[in-house]
Amino acid sequence: MRALIVRFLAHLEGERALSPHTVRAYEGDLLRFVEFLSVDYWNQPPEAIDLAAIDVVAVRSYLAALAKDHGRRSQGRALSALRTFFRWACRVGEAAANPAQRVRTPKAPQLLPRHLRPGEIEALLAAPAGEEPMAQRDRAVLELLYATGLRVAELVGLDWRDVELKERVLRTLGKGGKERMVPFGRPAQAALRAWRGGWTALRERALAGRRAPASEEPLFVNLRGERLTDRSVRRILDRYVDATATASGVHPHTLRHTFATHLLECGADLRAIQELLGHSSLSTTQRYTHVDIERLQAVYRDAHPRARAQGGPGPETTATPADSAPADISPASAQKA
Structure with a gap:
């Protein structure tokens, strides 16, 4: 079965043009399933597993085992990976049926996307200090993530030829190999020029030591002149999140949420945000139309006829103009977005 998984991963990377990060996620989910079948379900070596013997009961048993240590979102992703794998196996003649198709997806809680407030994002963007190459690179990484809302895989896949600095626009390949053009503001332009x-x-130095291919010009590189990985970007962000005491749980995708949220708060059209984010479906973009509870309370206090009479939701305090007005992003933040 492992040999078949290798073929499937090659299909995802080649024919479907999925990002390395997504392919690794599929690989992890499928190998965990094989380990479960081998150790906990059938007690036989992985190479002895017969694909035809895997049925609905085996898949449900795997999800039940996952439920002990993983949330419903992780269970749903694992089931989705199995469905995709068996669908492909049926298509190439390696399986007669898709046992995962008849298993109901665990309902995951609808969590609001985490985003940074204007003050938090400004502090984060200002964190890389100095003019050393690594500080210049980190500043450009953070500015571009916030200015464009790129996925981290899209960011690390950029080459200099994909960026038109003068016109302040870049070309990126999104999910499924879909190309799109994304504009960025002057702060990101200045950071890229400095970098x-x-x-x-x-x-x-890297080419002199023959540590990097001369034919490639990746936009963001490490000290050895090699292209940054998505894991490297996460480490960069973690360092500055810690340095600025920004709330925990901030990831590169948080800057994507922040980009979309700030655009929406400043009046951008949802369809335009959909195009900028590279979503194929508007329903995916609608996840970003959340409004934080403080703004909801402020709107309620200002707009509902009985809000003041009944005290309204939230703490019983006298609202100052700053408290009652909807939060807005600074002109600098709007320009960066």
Whole structure:
């Protein structure tokens, strides 16, 4: 079965053009399933597992085992990976049926996307101090993530040829190999121009030591002149989140949520945000139309005829103009978005 999984992963990477991060997620889910079948379900070596013997009961037993240590969202992702794998196996003649198709997806709680407030994002963008190449790179990484709402896989996949600095627009390949153009503001433009000098010095050293392919010009590189990975970007962000005492649980995707939320708060059309984010469905973009509870309370206090008479929701305090007015992003933040 493992040999078949390798073929399936090659199909995802080649024919479906999924990102390395997504392919690794599929690989992890499928290998955990094989381990479960081998150790807990049938007690036989992985190479002895017969694909035809895997039925609905086996899949349900796996999800039940996952439920002990994983949430419903993780269970749903694991089931989705199995469905996709068996659908492909049926299509290439390696399986006669898809046992995962008849298993109901565990309902996951609808969580609001986490986003940063204007003050938090401004502090984060200002955190990389100095003019050393790594500080210039980190500043450009953070500015571009917030300015464009790119997925981390899209960011690390960029080459310099994909970026039109003068026009302030870049070209990226999203999920499924779909190309889109994304504009960015002057702060990101300035950060990229500053980083270009440090990038040149790092690449020259790397090419002299033959540590990086001369044919590639990745936008963001490490000290060895090699393309950054999505894991590297996460480590960069973690460092500055800790340095600025920004709330925990901030990931590169948080900046994508922040990008969409700030655009929406400043009046951007939902369809335009959909195009900028590269969503194929508007329903996916609608996840970003959340409003935080403080703004809901402020709107209620200001708009409902009986809000003041009944005290309204939230703490019983006298609202100042700053408290009662909906939060807005600064002109600098709007320009960055």
